[in-house]
Amino acid sequence: MTLTAKAEASGLDDIAAIFSGHHTLLDDPELLAAASELLQHEHCTAEYAWQQVLKELSQQYQQLDDEYLQARYIDVDDLLHRTLVHLTQTKEELPQFNSPTILLAENIYPSTVLQLDPAVVKGICLSAGSPVSHSALIARELGIGWICQQGEKLYAIQPEETLTLDVKRQRFNRQG
Structure with a gap:
């Protein structure tokens, strides 16, 4: 189940919109073009190119003056992390807790x-x-x-x- 679907299933439509926004970034033509340019000129892997593009975007958010917009860098870092986990076919497990x-x-x-x-x-x-x-x-x-x-x-x-x-x-x- 996608994160958007998980949020929607829990009745958290505002939260679902956050993850829908993450998906929008995946389709952003400027980000895709920047990654494609790196692939062509640097002869690097897709993972490396995507990492460089999103790290730069994250840094741009961190340098903004608006606290609310600045806090969006963690969304970019989250998207980068989840994309790299997917591209590298890494299994990621959340910590499990037995008590509060x-x-x-x-x-x-x-x-x-x-x-x-x-x-x-x-x-x-x-x-x-x-x-x-x-x-x-x-x-x-x-x-x-x-x-x-x-x-x-x-x-x-x-x-x-x-x-x-x-x-x-x-x-x-x-x-x-």
């Missing part, structure tokens, strides 16, 4: 958030990320707590350590 969990990471793709089970993943705590990213929007729609931009203090947390997320204040609390 707060997921810690530097950042997280929108597609990954959509595939998380909100009955088990109770929160996402990021060292980077953006509160206006599509990843954040999806987490909120799924009822998953979201805090971001926690910086290096996140790296001091030990596996199995008990945390609580204070979503309103955008911070986490260590227990014990």
Whole structure:
């Protein structure tokens, strides 16, 4: 099932539109032309050409002044990642959790958030990320707590350590 279909099946039409937008990028004539030009002039693989084109697009988003638009870089990175997984025929599996969990990471793709089970993943705590990213929007729609931009203090947390997320204040609390 595609990510768009998964979101639609869950009644998340706004979320489905995000992934529909990702598909639109796959058909963008300018991006395809840039990748084709790299293939012809650099004699490289399709994977390499696509990676270079989308990395450049991601960097352009990161340099924008508008915080909302700037946060779209993670969508481009997500699309790049999923495309490379497909092109290289790599098997990718999401982490499985046996008990309620707060997921810690530097950042997280929108597609990954959509595939998380909100009955088990109770929160996402990021060292980077953006509160206006599509990843954040999806987490909120799924009822998953979201805090971001926690910086290096996140790296001091030990596996199995008990945390609580204070979503309103955008911070986490260590227990014990």
